[in-house]
Amino acid sequence: MQDRRVDPPDPAVTSDPSVRSEPAVHDELAGLVAAAKGGDGTAFEQLVEATYRDTYTLAYRLTGNEEDARDVTQEAYLRAYRGLPRFRGDSQFTTWMYRVTANCAATHLQRRARHRHDVLPDAAELIDLRTDVDPELRADASDLRARLLVALEQLPPKLRAVVVLRDVYEMSHEAIATELGISGTAAKVRLHRARHKLRSELYPDLDQVDSRAV
Amino acid sequence: MRCDDVAVALSESLDGSTPLPRSAGRHVDRCLRCQAEQAQYRRVMRMMRTLKPQIIEPAPGLLVEILVGIESDAGPRAIRSILERHRVAYVAAATAATAATAAGAIVIAARTRRPASA
Numbered sequence: 001m002q003d004r005r006v007d008p009p010d011p012a013v014t015s016d017p018s019v020r021s022e023p024a025v026h027d028e029l030a031g032l033v034a035a036a037k038g039g040d041g042t043a044f045e046q047l048v049e050a051t052y053r054d055t056y057t058l059a060y061r062l063t064g065n066e067e068d069a070r071d072v073t074q075e076a077y078l079r080a081y082r083g084l085p086r087f088r089g090d091s092q093f094t095t096w097m098y099r100v101t102a103n104c105a106a107t108h109l110q111r112r113a114r115h116r117h118d119v120l121p122d123a124a125e126l127i128d129l130r131t132d133v134d135p136e137l138r139a140d141a142s143d144l145r146a147r148l149l150v151a152l153e154q155l156p157p158k159l160r161a162v163v164v165l166r167d168v169y170e171m172s173h174e175a176i177a178t179e180l181g182i183s184g185t186a187a188k189v190r191l192h193r194a195r196h197k198l199r200s201e202l203y204p205d206l207d208q209v210d211s212r213a214v
Numbered sequence: 215m216r217c218d219d220v221a222v223a224l225s226e227s228l229d230g231s232t233p234l235p236r237s238a239g240r241h242v243d244r245c246l247r248c249q250a251e252q253a254q255y256r257r258v259m260r261m262m263r264t265l266k267p268q269i270i271e272p273a274p275g276l277l278v279e280i281l282v283g284i285e286s287d288a289g290p291r292a293i294r295s296i297l298e299r300h301r302v303a304y305v306a307a308a309t310a311a312t313a314a315t316a317a318g319a320i321v322i323a324a325r326t327r328r329p330a331s332a
Binding site for chain 1: 221222225226228229231247250251254255257258259261262263264265266268269270271272273276277279280281283284287288
């Protein structure tokens, strides 16, 4: 696996380490799921070993920081282990893990917000209070992809969760609403706000052009 | 119809899950501003899709932390071999380090004694 640093705000980003075809990987995971459900003592740990980087990546994209991402990843696998007997295999294991992770991240962020007594409104100001993101690096992020990553990190967590799950992981509106514990309408509203904010961050000029009637 | 009236429909139509209503489509066909907005949305969307295969590498130790968490929750019956592998690797590394330290100490002691015997 070749490690390469891609963008300033992203820690140690690498390309997908899997060199095998996607169907082969999914077949292997399906086999491990069946073995784990059948009582094979080592199958679940192999599932974890095969998927934890993916799960951590999603957790990081949802929470925006390493510490929370590690907590969410651990919690997600604990829930997955407990819930495996109920996993019917209608979807791929990775898709199921995405849903479990999204649910854990939502719970984690809610708990954290309550603990800090702060509110995470949908239309919160785009202010990044974290100190682990270097403002100079953000200012220097010149290419679109780097600016997109910065804009994503700056989104309020509630908006970021919806747009990441929909536009990066292609999760259905229904699944997003279920896992985040919100209505389908709320999910769509948040998705629009998030997309609008991202577009406005990347292309601010258009917002200065007056709306017109045609 | 104004651009603001089209904005939500434009965003919702991006991933194909909700088609752009005909009236909104007619507006976009004649409005350069909305066409530019649509093109920008599409570029952002394409860029978002490229993020999925990008893996963010966790700091070392996460795998073991996950397995230890499961082991402490469910008992050692499920999680064994990887943890054992890590434990064996840890013990081997510790043994190797101890052996290297001991060897180093012997070499230093031998060199210290040599001038005295000469």
